[in-house]
Amino acid sequence: MAGKVLSLLPPLLLAAAGLAGLLLLCVPTRDVREPPAFKYGIVLDAGSSHTSMFIYKWPADKENNTGIVGQHSSCDVRGGGISSYADNPSGAGQSLVECLDQALRDVPRERHVGTPLYLGATAGMRLLNLSSPEASAKVLAAVTRTLTQYPFDFRGARILSGQDEGVFGWVTANYLLENFIKYGWTGQWLQPRKGTLGAMDLGGASTQITFEMAGPAEDPDNEVQLQLYGQQYRIYTHSFLCYGRDQVLQRLQASALQTHSFHPCWPRGYSKQVLLQAVYESPCTRDQRPHTFNSSDRVTLSGGSDPALCRGLVSRLFNSSSCPFSRCSFNGIFQPPVAGDFIAFSAFFYTVDFLRTVMGLPVATLQQLESAVVTVCNQTWTELQARAPGAGAHLPNYCAGAMFVQQLLSRGYHFDERAFSRLTFQKKAGDTAVGWALGYMLNLTNLIPADPPGLLKGINFGSWVVVLLLFAAILLAAVALLLRQARPAKSPSAV
Ligand SMILES: *[C@@H]1O[C@H](CO)[C@@H](O)[C@H](O)[C@H]1NC(C)=O
Ligand SMILES: *[C@@H]1O[C@H](CO)[C@@H](O)[C@H](O)[C@H]1NC(C)=O
Ligand SMILES: *[C@@H]1O[C@H](CO)[C@@H](O)[C@H](O)[C@H]1NC(C)=O
Ligand SMILES: *[C@@H]1O[C@H](CO)[C@@H](O)[C@H](O)[C@H]1NC(C)=O
Ligand SMILES: *[C@@H]1O[C@H](CO)[C@@H](O)[C@H](O)[C@H]1NC(C)=O
Ligand SMILES: *[C@@H]1O[C@H](CO)[C@@H](O)[C@H](O)[C@H]1NC(C)=O
Numbered sequence: 001m002a003g004k005v006l007s008l009l010p011p012l013l014l015a016a017a018g019l020a021g022l023l024l025l026c027v028p029t030r031d032v033r034e035p036p037a038f039k040y041g042i043v044l045d046a047g048s049s050h051t052s053m054f055i056y057k058w059p060a061d062k063e064n065n066t067g068i069v070g071q072h073s074s075c076d077v078r079g080g081g082i083s084s085y086a087d088n089p090s091g092a093g094q095s096l097v098e099c100l101d102q103a104l105r106d107v108p109r110e111r112h113v114g115t116p117l118y119l120g121a122t123a124g125m126r127l128l129n130l131s132s133p134e135a136s137a138k139v140l141a142a143v144t145r146t147l148t149q150y151p152f153d154f155r156g157a158r159i160l161s162g163q164d165e166g167v168f169g170w171v172t173a174n175y176l177l178e179n180f181i182k183y184g185w186t187g188q189w190l191q192p193r194k195g196t197l198g199a200m201d202l203g204g205a206s207t208q209i210t211f212e213m214a215g216p217a218e219d220p221d222n223e224v225q226l227q228l229y230g231q232q233y234r235i236y237t238h239s240f241l242c243y244g245r246d247q248v249l250q251r252l253q254a255s256a257l258q259t260h261s262f263h264p265c266w267p268r269g270y271s272k273q274v275l276l277q278a279v280y281e282s283p284c285t286r287d288q289r290p291h292t293f294n295s296s297d298r299v300t301l302s303g304g305s306d307p308a309l310c311r312g313l314v315s316r317l318f319n320s321s322s323c324p325f326s327r328c329s330f331n332g333i334f335q336p337p338v339a340g341d342f343i344a345f346s347a348f349f350y351t352v353d354f355l356r357t358v359m360g361l362p363v364a365t366l367q368q369l370e371s372a373v374v375t376v377c378n379q380t381w382t383e384l385q386a387r388a389p390g391a392g393a394h395l396p397n398y399c400a401g402a403m404f405v406q407q408l409l410s411r412g413y414h415f416d417e418r419a420f421s422r423l424t425f426q427k428k429a430g431d432t433a434v435g436w437a438l439g440y441m442l443n444l445t446n447l448i449p450a451d452p453p454g455l456l457k458g459i460n461f462g463s464w465v466v467v468l469l470l471f472a473a474i475l476l477a478a479v480a481l482l483l484r485q486a487r488p489a490k491s492p493s494a495v
Helices: 002-026 089-095 097-106 123-131 133-147 162-176 245-259 276-280 283-288 307-315 347-358 366-377 381-387 395-412 436-444 461-494
Strands: 038-046 051-059 070-076 116-121 153-159 198-202 206-212 223-228 231-241 271-275 298-302 342-346 423-425
Touching: 002 461, 038 436, 051 097, 051 436, 070 097, 089 097, 089 133, 097 133, 116 123, 116 133, 116 436, 123 133, 123 153, 123 162, 123 231, 123 283, 133 153, 162 198, 162 206, 162 223, 162 231, 162 342, 162 436, 198 347, 245 276, 245 283, 245 298, 245 307, 245 395, 271 276, 276 283, 307 366, 307 395, 342 347, 347 366, 347 395, 347 423, 366 395, 381 395
Parallel strands: 038 116, 116 153, 198 342, 342 423
Antiparallel strands: 038 051, 051 070, 198 206, 206 231, 223 231, 271 298
């Protein structure tokens, strides 16, 4: 009896080995090393209306994988954008202190020294640099003084071009959605050529549209070529200065003062004392400025709740009278037809989200968006306040903002119903805000290599199959042996 059990032992061991091998191969492996060391990077997004700080983090050992860098935390700087400190530059630096102190706490102390810190300023500072280059230089010098007082690896404060802003927003969106490269379940890098996502950004002072195009751009100013993970991308991008939300509101106020003595986009029953200096100080309203005006004068402007007149006022922002190329968006700017999926973030998202969630209006089609805009613009101040309690200081401006978004998409960029159905309004992908900041950091830290990632570390699919078959063969052999040894013993008693 003992001899029989002993003779069964080798094939049983063999079977166990085969089974264990198969299980090890098929069960997904998990790293049992200690938690990976993280690296951090900080970007200050100095927009025209406010500054946001984003802290990003990624596992140090997986630096070049896509989708690995995510948002660790963020902070909204109190007060206006840095460009609003033109008369008090040191205040611009001081305004950042609270968020930078938060960064000292959010990033582990031992990582402070190696953490890159960038400040990128956008259209608000582009405008200030246009109207007063000295003032913009002073503001940048002041924020630089503050940022260098921190232990982080400060890599400079600069003004991004509109082109950079558009391209980095596009890079961020497509990086987060893993449209460049994907780590497949077989352990191989895949190039998911399902196409990239177009990106639309609406800031306070400018708006950007960026998407991949098939042919060359007729205007080289609108074309950027990128090589990411070994793939070549031909990108169309344009940034419209003075077409950000806040500047559009200023321009509409200026033309309301010029043409009507009331504001057709504001709700009836609402009125406001408008300081002429505030309306006309921006380079964006320079053309509308009267020859003589008393800059300390205030004019009372009342709302009209007039959707048709408001549409007329907004549509004058888009000049389609001439196009030096085969096709244009507006103002004589080349643009190929919009194609593929699009994501619209920042103020695009906030505007449409207001229509959807606060007003409870559907905006799934262009036509629904149009009638939602008319509904909002037709509300009196009392109705609007009742429908959107707690919507804050922006409430009187939602009609103008929504009218502008709708006109920009249809009249400006020529979205039709089909193209619109492929557009989503979204502010985040996972936990990470979609905007230019992440793409900017990825580029400046070389976290997106131009070349394809090196060969995979684990075993590749071919050898995996060979080893799998080997273990299966061992298991089969063991079972055959077992059967042969068990049968002669059992058969006599069975008969
Ligand atoms: C990431 O890519 C860069 C350039 O391709 C390379 O120098 C670096 O070593 C890579 N990092 C890792 C962790 O693979
Ligand atoms: C301000 O504008 C000028 C002219 O376009 C440009 O050369 C300069 O680099 C800008 N300043 C900054 C800080 O970007
Ligand atoms: C501008 O208006 C203020 C008061 O509104 C007045 O005191 C001042 O004299 C005016 N200046 C000019 C140049 O008219
Ligand atoms: C539109 O642009 C054309 C050519 O650039 C210009 O002549 C015309 O005055 C503009 N129209 C308006 C309403 O701004
Ligand atoms: C605006 O609202 C009034 C009622 O408050 C309604 O009679 C009118 O038809 C509406 N106009 C539009 C364009 O929706
Ligand atoms: C990214 O950075 C490299 C330098 O590291 C630069 O040459 C390239 O133009 C940047 N890409 C974009 C889109 O600005």
